Amino acid sequence: MTARGVLIGCGFFARNHMQAWAETPGTQIVAVCDLDPGKAATFARDFGATAFTDARVMLDAVRPDFTDIATTVGSHRALVELAAPRCGLVICQKPLAETLEDAQAMVLACKAQGIPFLVHENFRWQAPYRALRRALDDHAIGTPQFLRLTFRHAHDIYANQPYLAKVQDLALTDVGLHLFDMARFLMGDVVQVACQTQRLNARVTGQDAFTALLRHRSGAVTSVECSFHSARTPDPFPQTLALLEGSGGTLDLGPGYRLDLHRDGTVTTTDVEPPVPAWGARPWHLIQDSVLAFQRHVAEVLTGRAEPQPSGADNMETLTVTLAAIRSAATGQTVRLDGGRE
Ligand SMILES: NC(=O)c1ccc[n+]([C@@H]2O[C@H](COP(=O)([O-])OP(=O)(O)OC[C@H]3O[C@@H](n4cnc5c(N)ncnc54)[C@H](O)[C@@H]3O)[C@@H](O)[C@H]2O)c1
Incomplete structure (x- = not known):
């Protein structure tokens, strides 16, 4: 049986959802909605x-069965x-909310x-991160003790x-929360957060870089580095x-989707690059493939x-870490x- 869905918000990223x-x-997806009639009509037609x-x-x-x-x-x-009493499952884009109070209200509504x-x-649905999670589950490196995540670029976002x-x-609310979620996905609950932010690009209003240090409940430590103004x-x-x-x-997950496993004095290299969807394009295929993986997972939740x-x-735990980093x-x-x- 096919689950009937609706999409709210026909903007930049939603095109990936629809594809x-x-x-x-x-x-x-049987119906789409946007406050802008032109955007809704374009998605409906496409x-x-x-x-x-x-x-x-x-x-x-x-x-609908899902929103x-x-x-x-x-x-x-x-x-x-609005959606919770009118459908069978709700998906919301990140950031979930600006406050824990709003996030809690949404969780309770569903x-x-x-x-x-x-x-x-x-x-966390990106192919390289699913490969890292599988390696941990297979005990490829024993007990995880240290993680360094680096998302530094100068792409014109x-x-x-x-x-x-x-x-x-x-940087913290746009990509930081993705990175904190990856840290939780690989290393577990976070119990301490220290963070420094920077404003590097004079053309933007906010803090477009941060460096954060997380302590996990297990005792492991994660360093997270993020910048939208780093020339490479x-x-x-x-x-x-x-x-x-x-x-x-x-x-060691390096540029070009190269994953090196260092163990027992040897290095084993695996290519963890995802495929480029027929509707996608480099370098976005990493993100586009992860949207597909996530939404296929939603189909499994629906059944x-x-x-x-x-x-x-x-x-909400990821949001808690993000708000702690801001504080x-x-x-x-x-x-x-x-x-x-403290
Ligand atoms: N997960 C990811 O990798 C990723 C990447 C980019 C953006 N995002 C997230 O996706 C979300 C959307 O970002 P975007 O860049 O596509 O934004 P956008 O501004 O291009 O699109 C949002 C659309 O929602 C519509 N809208 C707003 N309120 C509405 C309402 N009440 N009813 C109907 N339509 C409404 C707007 O008219 C607009 O067309 C953001 O939360 C952003 O953080 C996620």
């Missing part, structure tokens, strides 16, 4: 759906609360209806997303590079074959999340 839904077995400009009208008319929210953060809470709630946190140039905690040739965007050290070896990955409740950068203090004294 990927078209390749996700068992799902069909993807064979019905166009709406009012999410409530669309949800009441369609009563995919691809708007920017300010509208997320109202739209999740819980009250007894429906799954997922956050479109696709970075403002061309497609001009609103980013005015976001105050830009070739530019590694949108890859996140990683160094993951364990008690029995090291995994009861998988648990949400990540759920809204899980993503740490503002105060110069380490923030403890385990109830201990």
